[in-house]
Amino acid sequence: MKHKFFWAVLAVILVFAGVLFLQGEEFSRVGEKSGDKQAYLDRDTESTETPGTEESTQEAEAVRTDSGYYGPLQVNGTKLMDADGNPVQLRGVSTHGLAWYPEYVNEQAVAYMHQKWGINVIRLALYTTGSGGYCVSEDGSRQYMEDLIDIGVKAAAENDMYVIIDWHILEDGNPNTYIGRAKDFFAKISEKYKDYENVLYEICNEPNGGTQWSDVKSYAETIIPVIRENDSDAVIIVGTPTWCQDVDQAAADPITDQDNIMYALHFYAGTHKEELRNRADQAMKAGIPIFVSEFGLCDASGNGANDLDEADRWMDWMNDHQISCVQWNLSNKDETSALIDSSCTKTTDWKDEDLSESGTWMKEHIGGIVGRRASAQNAEHTDSKESQETTEPSDSEKNDADGTVSEDSDAKVEQVNNWDNGSASCTQYGVVLTNPKEKTSTSWTLTIRFDQKVSLQNSWCGKYAISDDTITITPEDYNNAVASGKSIDNVGFIVESAAIPKVVETTVTWE
The missing domain is CATH 2.60.40.290 (Immunoglobulin-like)
Known part of the structure; x- marks a missing residue:
């Protein structure tokens, strides 16, 4: 009887130890480094199986000659750079609102987009207001959206991708409206992901409705130190007035005494033309770095006809200036800017016929950063x-x-x-x-x-x-x-x- 009891106890101990070992393996694989950033950067790269068939897995492995991941990023002058001072370009897609299209934030989709579309960044759009907005929701709903962010961040880390956590100002217009919520959110989220080299923070999407640069700058000078309290060197993207078009205002009065800051420029090719590119050129000549954290091919409503010729001009301009860019939006919403056809219900493993016109253009122009070096x-x-x-x-x-x-x-x-x-x-x-x-x-x-x-x-x-x-x-x-x-x-x-x-x-x- 004593022997049976001994062996039973030993079996329980061995099982418990095995569980701890597997959890430790999973903990290290998702990129949480317990403060050891270099260990994460130096980790062995494991091939991730592409969702779908064995044939698609072999194809993905064949094209991944370069993962599109450059380690920790820094901003130098007007350029986004790797740690060695080489300019890099991030190209990828943005989700729609996490509260409305949560199904697209899953590990299989992130792996698929990296390996099959060849993108190296995903933007997670956390709407602050509107139906389901983070700032106007109950605690349970806010936690659900934070859990989606966690899935996205860890899936991106697993697949050698960067991820932008986007505080998606829109209906509220002025980021100061919910600045208290913003401080709490960025304090919590930057503490959680302080050891992830792949995380960028976008602290106010598209200020609008008469919001001035002085309002945005004041907000940014409050939020940036909150993030820096936990993460001293993550790249932070600051929105600009008039739905992120007035980059010239930021250039005239930039944020000082802060490193690794970039300024958001947004365009929709059906609405915004050469005049906005010229404005951005002048802003860069004045010395500020620009990140196109959202763009579309149609008009500024997210709908209307795509202007593919103008989109091509924008793409040439971004490549010429080595500007990183993120296309809106990963959903099957019945609107022109959605990348997935409205008739398609898949949440990963999309075929060409599952893509909208915007999605097809994205795959041809934004995709492909993986498998070849960034142009710069x-x-x-x-x-x-x-x-x-x-x-x-x-x-x-x-x-x-x-x-x-x-x-x-x-x-x-x-x-x-x-x-x-x-x-x-x-x-x-x-x-x-x-x-x-x-x-x-x-x-x-x-x-x-x-x-x-x-x-x-x-x-x-x-x-x-x-x-x-x-x-x-x-x-x-x-x-x-x-x-x-x-x-x-x-x-x-x-x-x-x-x-x-x-x-x-x-x-x-x-x-």
Whole structure:
């Protein structure tokens, strides 16, 4: 009898120990680091199974040559950067209101969007007012929304993604209306996620209704220290007046004595055109960093016809300036801006036919940051041993038959990555130009000829013209002057073609 009792007790102890071990494993996997941030960054990357079939899992693993995760972020000048000072670009999607479309915040959906759409950030929109708004709800409802945020943050950490916790001001107009609630929320949430390197805070979406920048600035100068009490270096995005369009007001009177602060710019392509881009250009020239934390293709109501041509102009502008962006909205709401078709009830594993016109554009333009480097990082990272499995080709190997590198004395065009999008081959190139003249150039023109017809899918840091098998690139205002013997390395582009193209000729002229 004593022996039976001994073995029973021992069995209970072993079971209890096993449970503790598994909980510890799960605790470490979701990214909570107990203060050891570097241990989280240095963790082994496990392949996450894609929701769906075994075939889709293999496909996801094939394209994940770069997770799109750059570790802790910082703001330097007008750029969002990694810890080593390399500019990075986040591209992803925003949920609709968590209270209204909670079903889309699930682990499978986050994994799917990362692996199949190729995004590296998700924004969690916590409406403050309106039906189900956080500030006007009972304690139980507020806790439910906080639980959804927890699912989103941990799923993003599991999948090497960034996550924006968005305090979604809208009907309340002035963020000071519920500033007490905001202080309590950000104190609680920043304490909870202080050891998560992937969390960004957006402290007031779209101030409006006559709210002035002085109101927003006063609010921000109250909330930012609340977050900094727990998290000294997380990136914080501050909204701007008139539904995040008046970035020029913030530029004229920026927040001082705070690091890692960015300013929100929102646009809807059917409403906002070149005038708003010009305003943002002037704000950046004045020195403030911009994050497009919400945009759509239709008009500012979230409805109406999509203006795809204007959306493409905005996308080119954001890529040229290395501006991070988040598209509205992940839901099947019967409105133009919803990414999922209103007839589709799936909450993950979406096929192309399940997407709306906005969703299809998103997949083609916003997606794909995973599997290739952010445009601003091409030159730095693809030349390093950490970012490529092959070694730098020798001089005799350059210009060889594979056409992956074309180099002469003042122009280098290098294939950075290649992937299959299902119907064509997509190839990304990085460009380095070195001025060989004895004086500073005032402009330059680079012509690249391939061995086959190509179409331009994406481009940055230049003005591009394409004709059949030839691309001609001229500079933007900010990279037209190159000092003697100096280089520019922020130019790059992505082409589609029937097969992987080879560069057969490059010509550069300097003025």
